[in-house]
Amino acid sequence: MPSPLEQAIAALDNHILQRGLRRTEERYEILRAIYTELTHFDAETLHRHLTEKGMRISRATVYNTLELLVECGLVKRYTFGENRMLYERSLGRRQHDHILCVSCGHIQEFCDPQLGTIVENVGTLFHMKPLRHELVIYAECLRPACPYRQEAITFAEK
Amino acid sequence: MPSPLEQAIAALDNHILQRGLRRTEERYEILRAIYTELTHFDAETLHRHLTEKGMRISRATVYNTLELLVECGLVKRYTFGENRMLYERSLGRRQHDHILCVSCGHIQEFCDPQLGTIVENVGTLFHMKPLRHELVIYAECLRPACPYRQEAITFAEK
DNA sequence: GTTCCTGCAAAGAGTTTGCATTGTG
DNA sequence: CACAATGCAAACTCTTTGCAGGAAC
Numbered sequence: 192m193p194s195p196l197e198q199a200i201a202a203l204d205n206h207i208l209q210r211g212l213r214r215t216e217e218r219y220e221i222l223r224a225i226y227t228e229l230t231h232f233d234a235e236t237l238h239r240h241l242t243e244k245g246m247r248i249s250r251a252t253v254y255n256t257l258e259l260l261v262e263c264g265l266v267k268r269y270t271f272g273e274n275r276m277l278y279e280r281s282l283g284r285r286q287h288d289h290i291l292c293v294s295c296g297h298i299q300e301f302c303d304p305q306l307g308t309i310v311e312n313v314g315t316l317f318h319m320k321p322l323r324h325e326l327v328i329y330a331e332c333l334r335p336a337c338p339y340r341q342e343a344i345t346f347a348e349k
Numbered sequence: 350m351p352s353p354l355e356q357a358i359a360a361l362d363n364h365i366l367q368r369g370l371r372r373t374e375e376r377y378e379i380l381r382a383i384y385t386e387l388t389h390f391d392a393e394t395l396h397r398h399l400t401e402k403g404m405r406i407s408r409a410t411v412y413n414t415l416e417l418l419v420e421c422g423l424v425k426r427y428t429f430g431e432n433r434m435l436y437e438r439s440l441g442r443r444q445h446d447h448i449l450c451v452s453c454g455h456i457q458e459f460c461d462p463q464l465g466t467i468v469e470n471v472g473t474l475f476h477m478k479p480l481r482h483e484l485v486i487y488a489e490c491l492r493p494a495c496p497y498r499q500e501a502i503t504f505a506e507k
Numbered sequence: 508g509t510t511c512c513t514g515c516a517a518a519g520a521g522t523t524t525g526c527a528t529t530g531t532g
Numbered sequence: 533c534a535c536a537a538t539g540c541a542a543a544c545t546c547t548t549t550g551c552a553g554g555a556a557c
Contacts, residue, residue, distance in 0.1 A: 211532095213532070213537065215537060217538075235520090248539085250539090251522095251523080251540080252539075270432065272428065274428060274547080275432070275522095276432065276522090290472075293480060303470075309467075312461075314448075317457060318490070319490050319491060321448075321486050321487070324485065330472055330475070330479045371510090371511055371555080371556050375513075393545090408515095408547085410513055
């Protein structure tokens with residue numbers, strides 16, 4: 192069984208072929224980073240991650256490629272809490288939603304099968320067809336020593 | 350029974366008194382507009398609305414006052430679909446979530462009591478205390494003549 | 508009179524766009 | 533070798549900030 196990365200590469204190959212686009216190194220490098228190294232990241236973080244690994248790539252290409260990958264369903268885009276967009280890989284993953292710690296910013300995922308029913312019911316009520324949904328729970332960690340707090344401090348000091 | 354606007358003014362009076370702030374005309378005008386004329390608006394729309402009614406007010410004051418009103422719980426702030434913040438009045442309103450039409454941008458509200466249960470359960474699962482949540486359903490209107498589509502076209506042409 | 512608040516304009520953050528250059532097909 | 537995609541920098545949008553003048557207490 193192929194790994195999610197292998198599946199994603201095959202899907203991107205296919206999309207590029209279908210649309211007469213070009214197989215550039217940048218597109219595959221970005222896809223690889225998203226499928227093997229990053230999760231819940233913003234465009235800036237992805238750009239920094241790639242340049243720090245020695246790759247020479249522009250912000251424009253990062254944004255262009257993210258849009259391409261969102262279009263062909265390989266990446267999902269969210270607009271969490273703060274005014275920026277977050278991305279994550281979507282192939283080989285169940286539908287899920289997010290719970291975000293307001294003190295450290297750490298994001299965790301959860302699945303709740305009942306939520307799908309609620310979304311369908313609301314759609315029916317309004318005569319609308321739900322295409323996607325986003326539930327974000329903003330919460331506070333109850334553990335006195337939250338393991339992610341240090342991460343948040345490091346992040347804030349930058 | 351006092352109207353939501355009257356309650357909101359009283360609450361703002363109280364907040365201002367408690368914190369030793371000042372009762373400026375701008376703050377009360379903004380509060381009045383939010384409680385009687387606008388819903389699901391962004392800062393720019395509020396600013397335009399006020400200036401079009403002849404009021405001379407700066408963007409900085411609009412942003413400052415929105416922050417003040419969010420702090421004291423009179424206004425709620427959301428980060429829907431696109432990369433901007435939306436606001437709405439919160440006093441005298443039940444907890445609700447939003448369904449957004451992707452073709453015209455129209456936003457409607459719904460309440461689902463089961464959602465609260467889901468949110469609590471997820472909090473328990475992760476040992477976190479949920480503070481608030483946002484569910485946004487992105488959907489497509491099934492009615493061939495969506496009454497809000499014209500609104501969207503007008504909006505787009507601006 | 509003191510201090511907070513406002514207006515203005517400039518700065519910031521995140522994202523998009525225009526255009527010359529590069530490189531895929 | 534055509535033309536899509538890249539890199540760079542500038543433009544753009546939304547929001548925040550610094551500061552001088554003005555208003556509330």
